[in-house]
Amino acid sequence: MRILRKHLSAFCSLTTAAALTASMAFGQAVPIQEPSSEEDIRNALTGGVPGGRWKEGLMFDGISPQPWLKSAANWLPNMELVQPEEMRITFMGTAPMIRPGQMNTSIYVELGNGDNFVFDIGEGAISNYIAAGVALNQINKIFITHLHVDHFGSLPYVWMFRTWAGGWHDRLRIFGPSGRTEEYGTARMVEGMKMMTGWHQDAFSVFPVGSGWDIEVNEFDFRDNGGVIYDENGVTVTHWQRSHAKDGATGYRLDWNDMCFVWTGDGRPSKLDVKYAKGCDVYVTELQQEVVEINSGVQGVPPFLARYTIDTHHTPAYASGYLANEIQPRLFMTTHMSYDPYVAEETVAEVREHWQGPFHFGAPDGIVVNVTKDQIWVREGILPDFPNSRAPQFDFTNGQLVVPHPPTSREEIQEPFVREQQIDPDLYYPKGYKPELLEHWPVETDLVAPVEALPPNLQKSMGAAWRHREANRKILDDK
């Protein structure tokens, strides 16, 4: 106690009342002193940083965190808005062998103009979209590289539940290759999905549907290398063939705002990859490490099966580095790979045989890449195991929320007998509590509600993506 008092008196004699007030919030005020010499300050603040810029070790020019990032290490859902000039890439599924930390392949690309694109939508990947704070009805453009199930397995779920969750005002747009014959094309897969989900679709028709069940299938000729299959809002997507054992495997390139993203999908290294991905900003391909014998022990894949699968279907890690060196991207990434400590260094060493530039794994799930014209930064995304779903997102340009009338009712799709067997609610609700049951859709026609009539929390949550898009587009238009 005595020591404390002594300190305090010495301290007060050196400090002005103003400085004391200003620094009280931090617990301890620092007395004002003579500034160090300019030379000392310069040596301390820039010493050990060559040129005074962020470039150390083997880091590269332009690989640095953008100033608006709230954390340079981690990305959390709803933490940052995509900036007007930015492209943000999130790895939502990263492996062919599905397991809790790695869902099947899917890459989400968001652009500053408010558009978003889904490249592949493998089994389980949709759970990561939800964890990342993407509303299901925000997903409406899906590009499928090929029809292996690990690249489109989430599609039936997305189609059914995005409609239920507010996907009432636009159709689902699916882009994918033709096959050698009609039966192997994307359109036929979609027909099969419609058949598979027949019961589900009719069952969910007791809910609002609108145009949610409509699917626009854009099946393109898989041989049309370099063909443009999407050209809207300044965004183009081109495609080319990949050698993946069977005809109808495709690579995609998205160009917007002088920036470019490539996802090759699966396939053997090819001259076509070099031709169509050349000079792209972010080049993402798949890879397999040359460790089939060790893999057989760890992953349980017999070596002959692994070796044969790689050599007929996939890109060896050495080849991925070779391709990157030919393509010369600003950042090279690999995904569709097992993310395990025992292969991490091996993978880097194999890639580095030919590629000395910026490289990062597009794995495990949740890796986030912020891309602008002069900076790229990669972070670990923290995706919660028990996230909330984002509210459905609506375009409120017309100042209205429109809820289409459900196409059908229980009475039309269910025989009365089983409804009559339902327990009388008076028997299970406790005395004094009985909700007003909503057993019939509450309105006779489409519900059209002015936005102002919605409770404030719904106005805020359901219009958030629209407001963000409008603000960004205004900034881009003003330029």
Ligand SMILES: [Zn+2]
């Ligand atoms: Zn695959």
Ligand SMILES: [Zn+2]
């Ligand atoms: Zn495949």
